[in-house]
Amino acid sequence: MQTFRPGQDGYAEEIAGFQTSVATQPAVVVAAESADDVVAAVKYAAEHELTVAVQATGHGLTAGTDGLLISTRRMTGVEIDAETARVEAGVRWGAVIEAAAKHGLAPLSGSSPDVGVVGYTLSGGFGLMARRFGRAADHVRAIDVVTADGELRTVTPGDDLFWALLGGRAGFGIVTALEFGLVPITELYGGGLYFDAADLPEVLRAWRTWAVAAPDELTTSIALVALPDLPFLPAPIRGKHVANVRIAYLGEDGDRLVEPLRTAAPVLLDTLKRLPYTDSGSIASDPPHPHPYHGTNATVEVLNDAMLAAVVEHAVPETVLIIDRLGGELARRPAAGAGWDSAAEFVVRALSVVEDDVDAIRRAHAKLFDALAPWSTGRLLPFLYGEHPAADLAATFPAGDRARLQQLKAKYDPAGRFG
Ligand SMILES: Cc1cc2nc3c(=O)[nH]c(=O)nc-3n(C[C@H](O)[C@H](O)[C@H](O)COP(=O)(O)OP(=O)(O)OC[C@H]3O[C@@H](n4cnc5c(N)ncnc54)[C@H](O)[C@@H]3O)c2cc1C
Missing domain, CATH: 3.30.43.10 (Uridine Diphospho-n-acetylenolpyruvylglucosamine Reductase, domain 2)
Incomplete structure (x- = not known):
């Protein structure tokens, strides 16, 4: 060491x-x-x-x-046994996706294969197949964790520490390994439809209607992104502010399912096709290089016209706005860990690159979320990015979960060693 x-x-x-x-x-x-x-x-x-x-x-x-x-970046062990994966604390999703594919399986990974399995799963883990299979946290079978007393323990469903870690993320111990279930998926229909942001009102309305009626096999989001004018991007979207509908569908009839969206407005680029799960990172194509960013979010139980109007009003190139459709298995399955509002139907996220004034970003994001406040039900921990005060993080948990987390914090980390 x-x-x-x-x-x-x-x-x-x-x-x-x-x-x-x-x-x-x-x-x-x-x-x-x-x-x-x-x-x-x-x-x-x-x-x-x-x-x-x-x-x-x-x-x-x-x-x-x-x-x-x-x-933990050197702790990169991955083992697959039957349909269970056991990974060490430093493993990224890409390594599990590759290893699982050799067994005809896939993990409940998210948009980026570069994200860490442990941090993602301890935040709940909202993945590309979430509406069909639920949160990554709901598939965890065992957690190896070092608690503040220096004990290495294995906790399993039913243990209070298991519940606190899965959703509470920080503050209860250092996870050294996770064991979780995989699903029998090798390919999917996925990619994106890109529209000009000028067509946002029509595209948002069409996406909302379509996403509300969608089967659980479909997990989808819409992202408003100002793309750089760089040669690696396809010409039709290079340097443009776009509305990008992202799709991961497990059914066979993807083209038929997506048809109503293709006529919502002129499509600049259509990348939808069948792809191996090993290429699932191409659906969102998250940036691979380190950068400074700040982000927050709000879960909502509806997405009405007034809310869509607020999103359109705040759709500026400086801010990436993403709306994810929740529901499906996320709504049915009781969360295995703390802090996930199963009744939420969508999550609206805002994210901006920090140039110099993070407070200006906070204020700009607050304007959008103040407008959505009448319909907001809470926030999701995984989509809080950049510096956030501890009280702000604690407020992401519903009051009941917060009280239980505080009790368990006093039990497992009485000196507040883990912050
Ligand atoms: C580009 C990008 C794409 C993303 N896509 C998704 C997505 O699709 N779905 C989703 O749900 N989330 C997504 N996220 C959010 C991501 O899941 C969280 O930010 C997660 O916390 C990242 O974990 P990490 O280990 O990679 O990061 P780190 O910054 O290394 O860790 C983040 C936090 O996780 C906790 N943690 C990490 N390792 C341990 C450990 N061994 N023991 C205890 N606690 C630990 C700690 O609190 C740590 O501060 C994305 C984030 C980014 C930046």
């Missing part, structure tokens, strides 16, 4: 992650290679009264640290 302190060679590289807007200056970084290393790091932190933070990929950072940072 290597350790790094400020000023030492390798320190900056070890703490560098995907999210670059969160300022972090750990007193010591432990580059863990095994669960034993994590145990040693947590015990060291207790002896030296340091807080403990953890980073796999840096996609989901919401706070910096000045204590001990456990870097």
